[in-house]
Amino acid sequence: MTQWTVHGTRRIYESEWMSVDLDDVEIPDGERFEHHVVRLPHPSTGVVVVDDDNVLLMWRHRFTTGTWGWEIPAGRCEANETVEAAAVRETEEETGYRVRVEPLITVNPLNGISSHTTHIFVGTGATKIGEPDPAEAAKVEWVPLSEIPAFIRKGLIPCGITLAALTTYLTLRTAGSEPPSGPHRAG
Structure with missing residues (x-):
């Protein structure tokens, strides 16, 4: 399987509407980097x-x-x-x-x-x-x-x-x- 692994998350912005995180991710070939993720608290x-x-x-x-x-x-x-x-x-x-x-x-x-x-x-x-x-x-x-x-x-x-x-x-x-x-x- 080619699944990314998340090693951790660092929140860089948060409000009642959304947050922006930097996730420490590793892709299947072993490369590791920070990836921006926007998260909303409600669907x-x-x-x-x-x-x-x-x-x-x-x-x-x-x-x-x-x-x-x-x-x-x-x-x-x-x-x-x-x-x-x-x-x-x-x-x-x-x-x-x-x-x-x-x-x-x-x-x-x-x-x-x-x-x-x-x-x-x-x-x-x-x-x-x-x-x-x-x-x-x-x-x-x-x-x-x-x-x-x-x-x-x-x-x-x-x-x-x-x-x-x-x-x-x-x-x-x-x-x-x-x-x-x-x-x-x-x-």
């Missing part, structure tokens, strides 16, 4: 909210990359919160819709430098209960799932979590391994 969630052939997306700006793009509702779990509860809460806060959630996939978006995990759910039964948080998105829209491949090709979905979630959902749907779709949303 994140994302939700592919669907209604028939539509998906609920948010158009938002990310200052970190200087880009605009479509994203699914997503966010981190709070302390002592289940990933399911966080998924429902984040969807409600960011879009104004309450949903039921079922697991879709779990991903490690930057597994070469981070231990962080994101749990992706499918949200169904969307019921509008309020307005979205204007700090989260410029607009929230129902987009036909048939438009998602063109959005991806045009670079309109730059978020890796959103790409993983939507392509997984569409792949399972196309392959006949139907992901959850649930009843129609109430308006």
Whole structure:
């Protein structure tokens, strides 16, 4: 087996949101060096909210990359919160819709430098209960799932979590391994 060995960890930065460590690692050929690792104290969630052939997306700006793009509702779990509860809460806060959630996939978006995990759910039964948080998105829209491949090709979905979630959902749907779709949303 070609597995790296961790001999120790030295924390170089820590906040309530994240820590950055230097791990003393040894690769299979015997070379040893320090490797940066970003660790987050809580997992994140994302939700592919669907209604028939539509998906609920948010158009938002990310200052970190200087880009605009479509994203699914997503966010981190709070302390002592289940990933399911966080998924429902984040969807409600960011879009104004309450949903039921079922697991879709779990991903490690930057597994070469981070231990962080994101749990992706499918949200169904969307019921509008309020307005979205204007700090989260410029607009929230129902987009036909048939438009998602063109959005991806045009670079309109730059978020890796959103790409993983939507392509997984569409792949399972196309392959006949139907992901959850649930009843129609109430308006």
